[in-house]
Amino acid sequence: MRARARNTTRALGRRVAHLNMLAAGAALALAGILLIVVQFIALRGALVDDLQVQARIVGSNSSAALLFQDRRAGAEILAGLAASPNVQSAAIYGPAGALLTSYQRLPASAVPAAAPPLPAPHHQFSARHVEVTEPVVANGARIGTVLIRATMAPLYERLASFTGFTLVVAAGSYALAWLLVARMRRAVQRAEDHLHYLAHVDPITALPNRNAFNDKLATALEHADRQETSVVLLLLDLDNFKVVNDTLGHNSGDALLQMVARRLTDTLRSTDVICRIGGDEFVVIVEPHEDETEPDAVARKILHALAAPFQLEHHLLYVSASIGVNVYPQYAHDEQALMRGADTAMYYAKNSGKNDYETFKPEMEQLARKRLKLEANLRRALERNELSLHYQPQIDVRSGRMTGLEVLTRWTCPELGPVSPAEFIPVAEESGVIVPLGRWVLQTACRQAAAWHRAGLLDEISHVAVNLSACQTRDSDLMADVNAILGETGLPPALLELEITEGVLMENVHANLALMQQIQTAGIHLSIDDFGTGYSSMAYLKRFPIDQLKIDRSFVNDVPGDGAAIATAIIAMAHSLNLKVVAEGVETEQQVRFLREAGCDVMQGYYFAKPMAPEVLERLLSERRQFLAA
Numbered sequence: 043m044r045a046r047a048r049n050t051t052r053a054l055g056r057r058v059a060h061l062n063m064l065a066a067g068a069a070l071a072l073a074g075i076l077l078i079v080v081q082f083i084a085l086r087g088a089l090v091d092d093l094q095v096q097a098r099i100v101g102s103n104s105s106a107a108l109l110f111q112d113r114r115a116g117a118e119i120l121a122g123l124a125a126s127p128n129v130q131s132a133a134i135y136g137p138a139g140a141l142l143t144s145y146q147r148l149p150a151s152a153v154p155a156a157a158p159p160l161p162a163p164h165h166q167f168s169a170r171h172v173e174v175t176e177p178v179v180a181n182g183a184r185i186g187t188v189l190i191r192a193t194m195a196p197l198y199e200r201l202a203s204f205t206g207f208t209l210v211v212a213a214g215s216y217a218l219a220w221l222l223v224a225r226m227r228r229a230v231q232r233a234e235d236h237l238h239y240l241a242h243v244d245p246i247t248a249l250p251n252r253n254a255f256n257d258k259l260a261t262a263l264e265h266a267d268r269q270e271t272s273v274v275l276l277l278l279d280l281d282n283f284k285v286v287n288d289t290l291g292h293n294s295g296d297a298l299l300q301m302v303a304r305r306l307t308d309t310l311r312s313t314d315v316i317c318r319i320g321g322d323e324f325v326v327i328v329e330p331h332e333d334e335t336e337p338d339a340v341a342r343k344i345l346h347a348l349a350a351p352f353q354l355e356h357h358l359l360y361v362s363a364s365i366g367v368n369v370y371p372q373y374a375h376d377e378q379a380l381m382r383g384a385d386t387a388m389y390y391a392k393n394s395g396k397n398d399y400e401t402f403k404p405e406m407e408q409l410a411r412k413r414l415k416l417e418a419n420l421r422r423a424l425e426r427n428e429l430s431l432h433y434q435p436q437i438d439v440r441s442g443r444m445t446g447l448e449v450l451t452r453w454t455c456p457e458l459g460p461v462s463p464a465e466f467i468p469v470a471e472e473s474g475v476i477v478p479l480g481r482w483v484l485q486t487a488c489r490q491a492a493a494w495h496r497a498g499l500l501d502e503i504s505h506v507a508v509n510l511s512a513c514q515t516r517d518s519d520l521m522a523d524v525n526a527i528l529g530e531t532g533l534p535p536a537l538l539e540l541e542i543t544e545g546v547l548m549e550n551v552h553a554n555l556a557l558m559q560q561i562q563t564a565g566i567h568l569s570i571d572d573f574g575t576g577y578s579s580m581a582y583l584k585r586f587p588i589d590q591l592k593i594d595r596s597f598v599n600d601v602p603g604d605g606a607a608i609a610t611a612i613i614a615m616a617h618s619l620n621l622k623v624v625a626e627g628v629e630t631e632q633q634v635r636f637l638r639e640a641g642c643d644v645m646q647g648y649y650f651a652k653p654m655a656p657e658v659l660e661r662l663l664s665e666r667r668q669f670l671a672a
């Protein structure tokens with residue numbers, strides 16, 4: 043639609059330029075005509091003046107000839123006019139108007155037989171001639187008349203050459219003006235095109251940008267309405283693109299975006315419209331889709347295309363994407379609804395582990411609304427004192443006794459009931475609530491642990507572990523907060539352990555390495571949570587100032603089956619780096635036996651104890667129970 047409007051504007055611009063040139067041409071023609079008329083009047087005036095001077099000279103020279111009626115002398119005086127090429131004929135008349143003598147350049151140019159009865163100097167024109175009459179006066183009395191008749195031909199000749207010259211100058215000026223206007227229009231056109239390009243093309247990838255996308259989507263929906271077909275919209279968000287930007291710099295980020303754009307263009311059909319609508323967000327418009335499986339096929343094709351690594355300078359980068367798919371008119375009645383649905387579906391794909399696609403279903407919107415409600419309630423949870431902490435024991439395999447505690451947050455919302463941290467922690471992360479929430483957890487846990495420590499209940503406990511979220515690791519005030527809380531509660535730093543998941547650590551290795559060093563310097567223990575899921579390498583692990591690894595629950599769940607090999611490998615690797623290994627989510631005796639034999643140092647799970655309220659744990663701490671045979 044906008045392209046049509048742009049073409050109409052251009053045509054209008056061309057028409058206005060043509061009209062301007064036409065007006066300029068008319069003005070130039072009018073000016074030329076005026077100039078010629080003025081020139082004609084000026085030339086004619088000069089001719090009359092010239093003839094009048096000559097008539098006066100002839101008159102004053104011929105007064106004697108008139109007094110003595112000397113025709114010969116009169117003829118000699120008139121013969122002098124032969125030198126003036128304009129003069130065709132001339133005559134001298136006596137006081138009564140009778141012809142004294144005359145001069146004729148050609149026989150055809152006869153003079154009147156009698157002088158015109160004119161009292162004063164006079165001139166008159168015809169198309170071909172100009173006639174000047176001059177009285178001859180002697181001693182105050184009129185003694186005769188001189189008449190000179192000249193041809194207008196030389197005047198016309200001069201006027202013709204002046205007109206020719208004026209025409210040439212006018213035509214030249216007009217052509218120059220036309221050229222200048224055309225050049226100006228071309229420059230304006232180029233500037234317009236460039237502005238249009240900037241407004242519609244993403245400068246990094248050269249793909250259509252958000253503006254262009256809006257136009258193209260509107261056109262696609264119009265087309266689908268006319269043809270009674272559908273439009274598939276895929277919204278694609280790169281996973282962990284921020285890590286590339288943060289660790290390798292923005293130039294590398296831009297280069298990666300260009301490579302992704304190229305891969306998408308190479309993979310998809312030429313009829314599919316690919317746009318970049320923001321940071322790491324791309325959209326693909328597919329129309330018309332012929333069969334029900336096409337949206338899935340396109341999404342899978344994109345994921346497959348992005349699966350191969352990207353070679354960026356000396357780095358080999360693995361980039362995945364989360365894709366939300368929506369279909370018009372099945373699940374959306376207009377562009378906004380189509381985009382909103384694709385966004386909701388993309389959000390689902392992201393939350394269900396990334397590197398995947400989800401197709402929008404109406405239920406998703408209900409869930410999105412539920413999530414919004416959850417977020418609104420969560421924002422008030424802290425002020426309303428709805429949060430509490432539970433503690434889960436960690437058992438040392440060698441001594442069989444409780445040597446550690448993990449702090450886990452619990453929330454009972456008055457409107458929604460008990461909400462699992464697996465549900466509200468990600469929402470807290472996305473909404474930023476995690477920072478004050480994390481601070482509250484740290485403060486409450488440290489205060490409680492310090493009280494137990496003062497009561498002598500933590501004699502056998504080496505640490506109380508608190509989880510740190512991704513957002514908290516990025517919070518520049520984190521360490522200041524941690525140190526302030528330790529100072530304020532009096533908990534010895536060595537009794538505190540911070541748990542960071544392997545995935546979060548690997549999101550920004552350099553920044554997290556600096557944070558880990560600060561944690562180590564403060565004398566706080568550091569543990570890598572959910573180990574085995576975050577793709578860290580041995581090279582990184584060697585550099586991390588960590589105390590222990592926690593094998594992810596999913597592997598423990600699979601022992602002694604498929605997870606056995608991984609669990610054994612993690613334990614061996616951790617021991618080679620002098621790190622302790624904690625197995626989390628231990629639920630069965632079989633798992634305990636296997637992990638013990640594999641050399642696991644610490645175990646945590648429902649087999650020993652579920653996370654419990656502080657007053658329950660307090661009793662357990664004072665019992666100093668043996669959980670495992672030593």
Ligand SMILES: Nc1nc2c(ncn2[C@@H]2O[C@H](COP(=O)(O)O[C@H]3[C@@H](O)[C@H](n4cnc5c(=O)[nH]c(N)nc54)O[C@@H]3COP(=O)(O)O)[C@@H](O)[C@H]2O)c(=O)[nH]1
Pocket residue numbers: 434448449450451462463464467483509510511571572626627628629646647648649653
């Ligand atoms: N950043 C923060 N994250 C937190 C905080 N509190 C909790 N969490 C994280 O939320 C996730 C879910 O926690 P939760 O529902 O409390 O689940 C924990 C345990 O209850 C559960 N667990 C422990 N043993 C078993 C078991 O034997 N079986 C089984 N099915 N589940 C078990 O595991 C969760 C502890 O996991 P981890 O932290 O990885 O050790 C979870 O990711 C929490 O980390 C918080 O304050 N901040």
